Amino acid sequence: MTRRLAVLTVVCAELVFAGTAGDHPIENIFRPLSTPAHEISDVSFLAVIICAVIFSVVAGLLTYAIIRYRRRPGDSDAEPPQVYGSNQIEAAWTVIPLLIVFVLIMVSARVIASVQNAKPPANALHATVVGHQWWWEFRYPSLGIVTANELHVPLSDTAHPQPTFLKLESVDVAHSFWVPRLNGKTDVIPNRANDMWIDPHEAGDFIGNCAEYCGTQHANMLIHVIVQPKPDFERWVAEQQLPAVEDPSVAADKQAFLSVSCVNCHTVKGTSASGVFGPDLTHLMSRKYLASGVLSNTPENLRAWIKDPQAIKPGCLMPAMHLTDNELDSVVAYLRTLK
Numbered sequence: 001m002t003r004r005l006a007v008l009t010v011v012c013a014e015l016v017f018a019g020t021a022g023d024h025p026i027e028n029i030f031r032p033l034s035t036p037a038h039e040i041s042d043v044s045f046l047a048v049i050i051c052a053v054i055f056s057v058v059a060g061l062l063t064y065a066i067i068r069y070r071r072r073p074g075d076s077d078a079e080p081p082q083v084y085g086s087n088q089i090e091a092a093w094t095v096i097p098l099l100i101v102f103v104l105i106m107v108s109a110r111v112i113a114s115v116q117n118a119k120p121p122a123n124a125l126h127a128t129v130v131g132h133q134w135w136w137e138f139r140y141p142s143l144g145i146v147t148a149n150e151l152h153v154p155l156s157d158t159a160h161p162q163p164t165f166l167k168l169e170s171v172d173v174a175h176s177f178w179v180p181r182l183n184g185k186t187d188v189i190p191n192r193a194n195d196m197w198i199d200p201h202e203a204g205d206f207i208g209n210c211a212e213y214c215g216t217q218h219a220n221m222l223i224h225v226i227v228q229p230k231p232d233f234e235r236w237v238a239e240q241q242l243p244a245v246e247d248p249s250v251a252a253d254k255q256a257f258l259s260v261s262c263v264n265c266h267t268v269k270g271t272s273a274s275g276v277f278g279p280d281l282t283h284l285m286s287r288k289y290l291a292s293g294v295l296s297n298t299p300e301n302l303r304a305w306i307k308d309p310q311a312i313k314p315g316c317l318m319p320a321m322h323l324t325d326n327e328l329d330s331v332v333a334y335l336r337t338l339k
């Protein structure tokens with residue numbers, strides 16, 4: 001029991017104070033680093049402080065009354081004097097809470113308006129987030145890029161901000177897009193486009209998760225937002241815009257890939273694979289993870305995933321394709337060339 005408590009305390013402390021733990025950076029609403037996340041965190045701090053002051057006053061008075069007026073030997077059994085209708089006290093406990101609530105309403109309304117009504121500046125990057133059971137598709141219509149699970153955005157330095165504006169859509173059920181260090185949650189609803197924006201001031205890999213229960217693999221629907229200094233981001237864009245590399249040494253493996261039914265669900269730009277049900281694989285090797293953050297993108301994991309995705313992410317919408325070992329080797333060899 002004490003051990004469990006100790007572990008829990010350590011985990012909580014890590015959640016609050018640490019930014020990263022090993023491979024996976026931790027989500028942390030208390031360490032905002034994007035304009036809207038800062039505003040939200042400031043208003044939450046204000047609310048917490050006001051509540052803490054109210055709690056201290058109430059708990060303090062209560063403790064004082066309990067100690068000061070406790071029953072003592074020799075007290076009579078008669079009721080103490082009863083006081084009714086003090087106008088001053090009534091006025092005080094009506095007006096003070098009203099003022100507090102008024103301040104909270106004004107401050108929250110200002111933050112909500114500034115987060116929700118922000119207009120994209122001319123240089124803003126625009127991207128579309130499409131929620132799927134149980135992965136994320138990221139499209140950059142103006143750049144001609146389609147990718148999955150890892151959203152690359154430019155670093156927005158405070159002198160020359162370049163925010164990213166996201167349009168959120170779903171092809172199936174309701175999801176919710178949440179990267180705690182970058183902004184609050186925004187629902188991702190079928191047949192409706194919601195929007196949100198981020199304006200990250202630090203480069204790095206920031207993790208988020210789907211925040212609306214969307215089915216069995218909801219918990220394995222991680223988001224990585226990769227914030228890159230401008231030149232790195234531009235290099236990434238240029239690479240993503242290219243069609244798949246043609247590597248003659250894997251021509252036979254490519255043929256093997258194109259002849260099994262992967263092509264019905266996956267696109268590899270520049271080949272006959274043009275399915276759109278699953279993630280675009282054109283630049284699969286540029287991603288750090290597979291299956292929306294579930295596996296690191298290593299050759300062994302890639303092989304295990306293609307062999308039987310259901311063993312790794314039970315219930316996910318990619319079926320086990322029952323490939324022979326030779327077919328598996330070929331398909332993995334080909335996919336490994338998709339830089």
Ligand SMILES: [Cu+2]
Nearest residue numbers: 175210214221
């Ligand atoms: Cu979801």
